[in-house]
Amino acid sequence: MSVFAYPSEVIRDAEVPLLEAGVPLMARAARALANISIDTLTADRGQIAGARVCVLAGPGNNAGDALFAAATLARRGAAVAIITLFDRTHDEGLSAARRAGAEVFAFTATGSDTAPAGPTRTEADASTAPAPGPARAEALHELVRADLVLDGILGTGGRRGLPEHIASLLADWAPHRTGRLLAVDVPSDLSPDAEGAETRLHADRTVTFGGLKAELVDPRVNEFTGSIDVIDIGLGLDTGLAFAELLDSDDLVTDFPRPDAAGHKYSRGVVGVLAGSEDYPGAGVLTTTSAVNTGAGMVRYLGSAFVAEFVIGLHPEVVSASGRVNAVVFGPGDPEPEFVQAVVDALTDTHIPVIIDAGGLDMVGRAEAMAGTWMADRPIIITPHAGELARLLSRLLGEIITATRIGEDPIGWARQAAELTGTIVLLKGHHTIIATPDGHIVLPEPGPANLATAGSGDVLAGILGTLTAIASARHRYDGDDRPLPSNEWARLAGLGVLVHNAVGQRAVTASGFADALAEVVDELIHGRH
Template structure:
C-alpha cells in the first residue's frame, strides 16, 4: 500500500532534520538514490552509462540541487551531462559538484528546447515541493517547446524523462496539473510519496514511482491517499478459512437485473460468484433468474438471511431495492449501491455504505444531496474534489468510477487504486465491479469485528483492510487486473465476459488460489 502525504507534511517531517544541520546529508542521500535509478534506466535502455547524452533541467532550489548532484554522479561515470539553468539561479554546491565532475552548464535560451529534445535522458529538477502557483514565464514556454521538439524528432527510441521528487507543473498535494507540465516516465521521490503522485493528473504525469528513503519520520502525519497495489491483495483479501461454512464465509443479497436489462443481473452475479463467497441470493424477475441459474446453478433465488447487500445494476425493481436498503439499515449490514439504486439516495444511510457512481451519476447524486451542482466535465476534470464533496454530503464512501477510480471518505481522505486497461470502458464493466465489491463486503462482514485489529493491521497500512474504502480499492485493483489479464492474453480488447473469466482464472492475483486458507502473508 502506497501512502500519499501532502507536501506540507513531508516538509514538516524534514524540518527537524534541517534544524539539526542534516540538510546536506539528506540531499546527498536523495541525489544518490536518484542517480542510481538514472544509471539503471540508462543501462537498461543502452547497455551503459558512458557516452549517454543527459540533460539536467535545474531550477533554483533544492530540487535543482538533487538533480545537479545526480548529474555529477552520471558525469563522473562517463555520461555527457549538460545542465540547463532554467530559472537563472542554481543550488551553489550542486552546481560546483557538477562542474567538478566535468558537466556543462548553460543558461536558458533559444537552443535549450532542441538540446533537451535530443537528449537520451532528461532529468527534471526544476520544481519540487517548493513550487507555488502556476508555472512562471519563461518556464512554461520552455517546457512546451521541448515537448513539441521531442515529439517532432521522429526518433524511434523516445527519450526517457525522470522527474525529481515531483514532475514540474504537478501540484505535489492535489495532483492537479496545469496545461503545461512535465510528463515523466519515472518519478524518483524522497522520504514519502507526495499525495499528488498517486492522484489523477499527477499519477499520469509521474509515470512509474520510485521511493528513496531519506530517513524521514512520517509516523506523526496522516496520509491523505492510500494507493493499493496488486501485492496488497495477499494481505487484504478475505481468503476462505478452513473452519468456515457457507454462512460464515459470507452471504450476499443481490438486487440486479430487470426485464429491460437482464444481462446486468447475470454479469453482477457471475462476478460475485467468481470472486468467491459463501452464497449468493439473487432477487430478480424470473427471466433474469432463469438465465442466471443456467450459468450459475449455485445461486439461490429465494429471499433469506444475508450479511451484505448489493443493489442497483440493470435497473432493478424499485420496491426490491428499497426493501434491501431498509433491511441493511435495520440490521446494520454493509451495502453497495450502484446504477439504478443511486436514484433512491436522497439522504445519508444509517449503515456502512458505498455508492459507485460514474461522473454523470455523481452529478445527479450531488444534485439530490447538495446545492451548487458541478457539470459532468467539472467532475471529470477534478474527480477527487467532487468525490470527497459527495462523500461528505452523503456521509458515506463514494467510489467515483472513471479511468482512475477514486474512493473518497467523508473525512477527505481517498483510496486511489491503479487504473485498469482502456478495455474496461465498456457496458457491463461496472456491473462486474459491483459484483466483486458485493462479494468482498459479504465475505468480510462476519469477521469485521473479530479481526478489526488483526492481521490486516499491517504496519504499512494506515487502517485495517476491512475498512470499506480499502475493500473498494482492492475490488477496483482486482477488476483492473482481470481486465489487464484478458487484454494481454488475447491481444484484443477484453469483453466483459472475459473480465469475469479473468477473475475466475485467479490471476487477478493473490485473490484466489495462490494463498488459499492463509491470510496476512
C-alpha cells in the same frame, strides 16, 4: 504492494528534525538520482562516458539533488551542462558540479549570460553581459543535444506556472527534444488543469524522495510524470497521515480473503442481491453470478420471481428465500420499487453494509430515503460512473455538474461526493477512485480497456457485495463490536476493483467476466496466481 501518497507538507515536516540532526538526506537523494540517471543512460547508450547531460537548475533543494547527481555523472565521464534559471541556485551543489567539470550557463529573467559567482565558460565576457538572444541560444543548444535532462527547476514548494523566460525556452525546446527527461522530486509546473500541455515538461521518469507526493497520484498528471520511482531516504512516515493508498495486483494476491479451515457457509459471508427487473433481467444474472463466483458462503436473490428463475436456472445454489445476510448489493438493472422497499424495510435498525449501484443511486441523499434512517449508521459503498456521479451531485448541489467536469478533477469530485453523502464513493473509470467521507483515497491500479462494456458494472457490484459480506461476517464472528474504519472498507473495495481487473484480462464481455471470476478466485484461494 501498497504504496501510500502523502501531502507534501507532511513530507517536509518529517524532514525537519532529521535535517536539524544532521542526517544527510540530500546526499541520499542525490545518490539515488545519480544511480537512476546512470541506469537510464546505460540502457539508452550502453555507457556513461561521452553522454551529454543537462541540468535545469532552479533555486531550491531539488536543484541541489540534481546538481550533486550531475557531479557524479561528470566524474563518470559525462559532459554536463548546467543551466541556471534564476538569480540563485543551490550553492554547494553548483560548486560540486563545477569541481567535477560541469559547464555553467545562465539564462535568467534578465537574460544575463553570467552564471552565479565562480568560473564558467563565459567568465571572460562577464563584464559585458551579452543580450538575451545569445543566452537563449546557448541554453537551447545544450537542451537539444542532451541525452539526458534533469528537471530541477521547482520542487513541491514551487508555485504553479513557470516564469515566462523559462516557459518560452521549454516551448522552443519541446519540438526538438530527443533525450530523456528525469523530473527531480516532482515535475516542474505540474498543473493538471493548465493550458498548453504540449509545450510543458513531460518527464519520462520522476524520481521522488522520502515518500510519494499526493500531487503525483492524480490521474490527470500521468502524461507529465512518466514512471515514478519513490526513494526511501529514511523519513519513517506515518501512514495514518497519508492522503491516498495505491493498490496493485500483489496486494490482491496477498490480501484476498481465503476461507478459514474452521469456517462454515455463514462465517464465509452471506450476500443479498437485489438486481435485475423484468426490463433488465440480465443485470440480475450478472450480479448474482459474480457474487457466487467471488466465493460467498451463500447468495440470496432478493428480487422478482421472474428474474429469480433465470438466476436459479444457472446457479441452483442461490437461495431465493429471505434470511440473514452480511451485506446487500442493490441497484443494477433497476429493480422494481416493491422489492427495493422490502430490502429497505429489512435493513432498518441494522448495521449491515450496503453496495448501491446504478438505479439505486437515485436514493442517495434523498430526504425520503433518509426518513427511516436506513442509510445511517452503516457502511455504504456507492459505485457511480462519471455520468451518474454528475447527476447525483447536480441534485445535491443544486447546480449543473457535467461528466466532463467530473473528468477534469475526478479525485476532487469523488471526495466532495463522499463528504456530502457520508458514503464511500467508488468512481468507476479507467482510473478508478475510491473516496471516504474523511477525504482518504484508495487508488487501485488501472484495468484493461475492454472492461468498458455493458454489464461490466453489474459484475463489479457482485464482487463488491461478496467481499463486503465476507469482511462483515468475519468481523461478526470475531466478536468485535467496533465498526470497521471507512479506510478499511475503501481498501476492500479497491481489492474488488483488482479482482475485476483480473477477469478483464481473460474475457471481453460482461458474461465472460462473470464466468472468469470462478477461475480467478480459484487461483487466488489455492495460490495458483
